[in-house]
Amino acid sequence: MTARIIDGKAAAAELRAEIGREVAALEAAGKPVPGLHVVLVGEDPASKVYVASKEKLAAEIGMNSVAHRLPAETTEAALLAKIAELNADDGVDGILVQLPLPKHIDTGRIIDAIDPAKDVDGLHPINAGLLAGGKTGLVPCTPLGCMLLLKQALPSLSGLEAVVIGRSELVGRPVAQLLLQADCTVTIAHSRTRDLPAVVKRADIVVAAVGRPRMVKGDWIKPGATVIDVGINRMPDGKLAGDVDYAQAAEVAGAITPVPGGVGPMTIACLLRNTLTAYRARRG
Numbered sequence: 001m002t003a004r005i006i007d008g009k010a011a012a013a014e015l016r017a018e019i020g021r022e023v024a025a026l027e028a029a030g031k032p033v034p035g036l037h038v039v040l041v042g043e044d045p046a047s048k049v050y051v052a053s054k055e056k057l058a059a060e061i062g063m064n065s066v067a068h069r070l071p072a073e074t075t076e077a078a079l080l081a082k083i084a085e086l087n088a089d090d091g092v093d094g095i096l097v098q099l100p101l102p103k104h105i106d107t108g109r110i111i112d113a114i115d116p117a118k119d120v121d122g123l124h125p126i127n128a129g130l131l132a133g134g135k136t137g138l139v140p141c142t143p144l145g146c147m148l149l150l151k152q153a154l155p156s157l158s159g160l161e162a163v164v165i166g167r168s169e170l171v172g173r174p175v176a177q178l179l180l181q182a183d184c185t186v187t188i189a190h191s192r193t194r195d196l197p198a199v200v201k202r203a204d205i206v207v208a209a210v211g212r213p214r215m216v217k218g219d220w221i222k223p224g225a226t227v228i229d230v231g232i233n234r235m236p237d238g239k240l241a242g243d244v245d246y247a248q249a250a251e252v253a254g255a256i257t258p259v260p261g262g263v264g265p266m267t268i269a270c271l272l273r274n275t276l277t278a279y280r281a282r283r284g
């Protein structure tokens with residue numbers, strides 16, 4: 001079998017266009033447009049590229065898109081002051097602090113300081129707690145993107161066996177919560193899981209979010225399964241590889257997301273969607 005390719009790039013473009021139409025309607029009605037503020041501390045090259053991309057795509061759909069670029073030496077206190085300023089600014093609907101932060105800054109303390117109503121990354125404990133309780137505040141962008149791709153790829157998720165590989169706060173845990181809300185039977189596998197290939201083999205849905213290039217092999221995949229590859233691993237030759245061995249898995253799976261062009265673009269589109277969601281919740 002050769003898997004159908006789940007085109008995240010196309011799905012993301014469509015989602016952005018839809019959000020763009022909603023922003024245009026707000027503007028036409030004389031309302032303020034949503035404001036997305038991305039904070040970047042330091043000079044990490046990958047982070048710079050991602051922030052530039054978020055800034056550009058938000059501007060493209062008519063949002064008020066602002067990037068705050070702070071030097072690597074920025075103190076935790078100064079970053080907290082910046083967040084307090086953005087929290088207090090009524091024109092700011094979404095705040096995203098690009099991760100990873102420099103080592104001298106306590107990431108948890110920064111995330112905790114963001115107004116949960118403006119936490120478009122969905123990482124604040126209030127939003128994580130709502131999600132764990134089966135309610136939804138703001139949902140983390142990558143997990144939301146995974147779910148939109150799955151809903152597009154499958155007629156129904158109810159009753160399916162889903163195996164999530166990885167238990168990170170950013171992806172593994174929240175995507176497992178969303179799969180549970182969609183009535184999947186959910187397993188979260190991780191580095192201590194015994195016989196991971198056999199666990200993955202049960203899955204109708206595999207979500208790989210471990211950050212290890214091509215770790216998931218073709219013979220781990222149940223024939224016809226849907227495979228969502230969250231991994232974005234930069235290889236020594238400069239190319240990107242997912243957490244799934246794509247060439248092998250595509251021979252067995254029913255549908256699979258490529259890297260690049262799968263979950264990555266959806267992550268940014270979902271950030272824009274969360275910004276609009278936050279705007280509506282705050283300003284009606």
Ligand SMILES: Nc1nc(=O)c2c([nH]1)NC[C@@H]1CN(c3ccc(C(=O)N[C@@H](CCC(=O)O)C(=O)O)cc3)C=[N+]21
Nearest residue numbers: 096097098099100121141232260261262264265267268
């Ligand atoms: N607070 C915070 N929130 C994040 O959501 C966040 C973050 N920090 N730090 C870094 C990770 C990574 N991330 C990506 C987003 C889009 C692509 C993406 O669009 N990737 C393209 C390829 C881009 C390329 O060529 O490098 C693709 O997969 O097709 C990748 C990675 C968001 N992250």
